[in-house]
Amino acid sequence: MGKKRSSFFITLLLALVLVLSACSSGSSSSSKDTTIKYWSMWNKGEPQQVVIQKVIDAYEDANPDVKIDVQWMGREVMSKVRNAALSGDAPDLTEQSGAEVEGALINNELVEPLNELLTKKIPNEDTPFQDVFIDDVLSFYQKDDNTYFIPYEIISSGFHYNENVFNEHGVEPPKTWDEFIEVAKKLKNAGLAPLAQDGNIDFYNAYYYYWLVERLMGPGALVEAAGDKTGETWSQSGYVEAAKKVQELVDLGLFVDGYKGSQYPAAQTAWASGDSAMILNGSWLSSETAEYSAEDFVYKAFPFPTIEGGKGGTDQAELYLIGWVAPKGAQKEAVSDFLAFAMQKKYQEGIVKDTKNISTRADLEAPEALADFRELVINASSYHKEYDGLQAEFPDWWKIVFLPLDDKLIFGEIKAEEFIKELQKQTKEYWDKQ
Template identity: 35%
Template sequence: MMRRSVSHRLPRAMVILAAVAVTASACGIEGTKNSKVGAPEPGETITYWSMWEENEPQATVIKEAITAFTKETAIQVKVEWQGRKVLQKLTPALRSGDVPDLVDQDGNSVRGAMVANGQHHDLSAVMSAQVPGEGKTVAEVGPGRYRDLITDSAGKPFLVPYEALGYGIFYNGAKHPELAAASPATWDDFIAMLDGRKAKVALDGDIGSYAALWTVHALGAELGAGKVRELAADKTGGAWSGPQVRPALERIEKLAKGGYFAPGSFGSKFPAMQEKWAAGQADFLLMGSWAPSETQKSAPQDFQYRALPFPGMSAVQAAVIGFAVPKRAAHPAAAERFIASFMKKERMQGLATVALNITTRPDIPAPEQLADIARQLTNKPVTPFYEGLDTLGTYPIEVFEPVHTEFLSGKITAAEFVTRLGEKQAEFWKKNS
């Protein structure tokens, strides 16, 4: 799943280790077709710590790519399937210097664990390198519109992404075919749609970050991209009391108190509610683009995965998963060569067809289950997942998510939420400044 005990997005992903700026220019990515990755030594072996577990479909795709790469180059790839805590395991290694040559994770996590402390390798040479056999550079086949998500403060790429992630309000198109032609444009339209259908929204509320998706999206729609992170970064906590915040919180308060969440949303254990949604016991599920792959075994054969954009959002929250090279990697040139090789269309294709993910190559169609999410990612401006809250260290898990779950479950009002959040936030930044 795309969650963690302390975060959402990536399946069991790590807590972000440091606060960093999200905005960065995309300069330094383009390069020229004549640029080359440094030449590795014949017979080298690179060590790759993967965020995937060996039984996952992504691992199947990567294994095939490794086999082909070794056959072509005689470079061996020793892969260790570390799972979602890969960067937690990497952190002490960064201090000791005994690091792998290659890791992968989502951009925000890599930014916090490696970029914030200068332990990343500049991947400009990879971006400028030829994708073997295609006559194009890595930069030309991707990352495209995701460039701002993968550059450091100097505008240099620290990640070469291979998957793109987005959010949507998922529903069964076979049950609600009319929504494909007329999705709710505003929050009022969305509530009217729920009321008219007497629809229920599924939520695994024991995952604080999943609950927070509703309010973070509502705030993003009301305030604009990047503003939610500014509220959270306010060291006094008083910014939450501003009048501009109130409309979004009032909308979520009505959602919380209006009986829209399906029974069990705040009393069950993940993944009970998303499985009930797939089985037809709820109508809508606000979730990331991993929802189809996680729920397909519970869905009936005629289930049609469709997704509404969050009403009123002018941008779409997005993240990317990709490769990074630690600064003190022993074999950086060989690792870079593997990255360029992996970006071949024939190798990345499996991420869509086998793993049911959206790739960062625009010439690879998204799987049918994610066609709506892919259109959002293509047609709207991109803003960081979770509005960048997960770049604020342990703030989400220690401060925002616990207070917010009380709010969304109807235990406290919007006014009480603002007060409690402001107090806890001030205490947090006092301890962490």
């Protein structure tokens, strides 16, 4: 009786194992195969697109059960992602500048936290993910102790110059606004246009007023004034003084002749050819102008000068980050696995060598032309967002109110006092219509 019962249970157990085995083998492909839907900000052929495609190819080779369905959608990708997230059909992975990601997705709770990724080991390196980044860069867009944004490229802005030109004219990079004006006057008197400017790019024109407000009033001041629905904040002395200093540049004739009508990239190309001395722009400028510069051109940069009595200093750096985010509903585990793979040093070297930009990895040096910008970032005591975050926080106000008025100021079409009055008036009118 005991032997029969034992034999019966053994037979039953074997049958159960065979059934489970059959079920497992029959469903393995459907349970394991994964497709990550990735909408990228890059266009086909751009250096970053080429680098990321290489990472995707390597990841798929190493993970044959994973397919990354990437669409190269260009700079307007974030608006498309936001609409898709609102309708519940967002991609698993996308990328843009941190400010745009914050404005479109993070602030609207349309993202997945990636906290588990922080302690995940980088493949082939045995290093926790969070430990490979330059200090404070990974946490820059954290919210409520959640990490949503994974940066892989650093951009900043400041004055670019050719070290040989400065040496030829016996000038040093200025540290204060007064020194800056004196250097510019000396260069002008020597027959060299001090400042290059492609006037048809409104957000390039905006660099001057934005940086002057940062140096005078500190981070957050522009966003505060733009968000004041009465418009009255603009009347504060710091905003007025910043406008007067932009006007000072115009009145002294420090911009290259014809800058108002200069069509990008004419002015920056001419600067690289030696027709002007300095240009205030993003750190991408060296890669854009390298083919036009002379063989002895030595790319150097200095931060926007300090202003006596101002709240901002050169130890405060602009942090313009490009990185990844997982929209709401994304396959977090699959995305995290890919991002840990992508942040390997051997792949991030492509950001430095092939795109000529600064990697967020602490163990990668910048391209030689961007060494000064990397030093500004890693030695900074604090960071602020590009344009103080204005274009992400109040994108319509930025385009409708600020940029057109700022163009008039930098072109000398209105004086500082009128610029401020119009900012007050048009800001109030804008908010009244919302």
